[in-house]
Amino acid sequence: MDALLKWMKSPEAQKIADAAEDKAWNEFQQQFPRADRSKFASEANFAKNHTASAEIFFKNSSGLSTSVFGSDKRYWSPQMKTALGLDDVNGFPYQLPLKTKKALPIPAVDFTEAAPSIKKIFNSPIKI
Helix, strand or coil, rough: HHHHHHHHHHHHHHHHHHHHHHHHHHHHHHHHCCCCCCHHEEEECCCCCCCHHHHHHHECCCCCCCCCCCCCCCHHCCHHHHHCCCCCHHHCCCCCCCCCCCCCCCCCCCCCCCCCHHHHHHHCCCCC
16 A cells, blocks of 8 residues: 555656546546636545546635535535536526537427327337
């Protein structure tokens, strides 16, 4: 274990940690383009096999940190949502206002036709 701790202080380890943090920041920026980065911090963690992963944390005013990708979005504080640039969605799930890479198709529905009865739907043979 002492060898791992010694290695973690080496320039090679620092390069690996920096790369992991850069990747985490890029993913963060892609998912939250309007976020205030000054309210977040990154932290790299090493595994025994000398690889690193990084996490982005929201720095709360009370001194606590909340993981952005590792926490349940339902319990994010209003301050965290504001820092992420999600405060103007007025209660809608934040995924809705985000732009998607391609438009989702919306099927046309003819409302002039009568809807099929439930009996007709469930009594029809199943086609495989």
